[in-house]
Amino acid sequence: xxxxxxxxxxxxxxxxxxxxxxxxxxxxxxxxxxxxxxxxxxxxxxxxxxxxxxxxxxxxxxxxxxxxxxxxxxxxxxxxxxxxxxxxxxxxxxxxxxxxxxxxxxxxxxxxxxxxxxxxxxxxxxxxxxxxxxxxxxxxxxxxxxxxxxx
Numbered sequence: 258x259x260x261x262x263x264x265x266x267x268x269x270x271x272x273x274x275x276x277x278x279x280x281x282x283x284x285x286x287x288x289x290x291x292x293x294x295x296x297x298x299x300x301x302x303x304x305x306x307x308x309x310x311x312x313x314x315x316x317x318x319x320x321x322x323x324x325x326x327x328x329x330x331x332x333x334x335x336x337x338x339x340x341x342x343x344x345x346x347x348x349x350x351x352x353x354x355x356x357x358x359x360x361x362x363x364x365x366x367x368x369x370x371x372x373x374x375x376x377x378x379x380x381x382x383x384x385x386x387x388x389x390x391x392x393x394x395x396x397x398x399x400x401x402x403x404x405x406x407x408x
Contacts, residue, residue: 272299272336272337272338273334273335273336273337274291274292274295274333274334274335275332275333275334276288276291276332276333276334277330277331277332277333278316278320278330278331278332278333279330279331280319280320280323280331281320282317282320284316284320284331285312285313285316285317285320288312288313288316288333289309289312289313291333291335292308292309292312292333292335292344293305293309295335295337296308296342299337299342301337301342301397303398304342304395304397304398307375307376307395308342308344308395310371310375311344311371311372311375311376311379311393311395312333312344312346314368314369314371314372315344315346315368315372315391315393316331316333316346317368318346318354318368318369318391319331319346319348319350319391322350322352322354323348323349323350323352323388329348329349331346331347331348332345332346332347332348333345333346333347334347337397338397339397340396340397341377341394341395341396341397342394342395342397343392343393343394344392344393344394344395345390345391345392346390346391346392347384347388347389347390348388348389349386349387349388350388350389351387351388351389352389353381353389354369354381354391355369356369356370356373372393375393375395376393376394376395377394377395377396378393378394379391379392379393379394380392
């Protein structure tokens with residue numbers, strides 16, 4: 258569907274969200290909204306700023322550079338585990354993104370540098386079928402119990 262997610266409810270436990278998007282730039286805002294919902298449901302809102310920016314960069318790159326046909330879609334996957342959040346963007350292009358240096362006046366070219374700075378890890382991998390998956394992971398902060406003074 259153009260400009261809206263196509264849900265793929267593959268995980269009934271709720272620790273994974275899979276959505277499909279057209280390459281239209283307007284989809285990035287919808288994808289951010291869906292990630293925010295998932296983070297809130299998982300109690301991971303503390304990761305929202307970094308996670309949403311990472312997703313925006315990866316999904317925007319896929320929409321701009323993946324050269325998908327109208328029949329192809331871009332897929333986002335958000336995974337929650339006990340220690341990490343993983344964000345994946347799948348597309349049908351074999352072209353792998355690479356960070357590049359951008360001059361101070363360049364209007365673009367900094368997205369993967371932002372992803373690299375914000376994520377604990379990121380990378381590119383092959384996937385089943387044509388194309389690739391670009392992924393990034395963020396560590397879930399350890400929450401320590403609050404000590405109370407009982408005096």
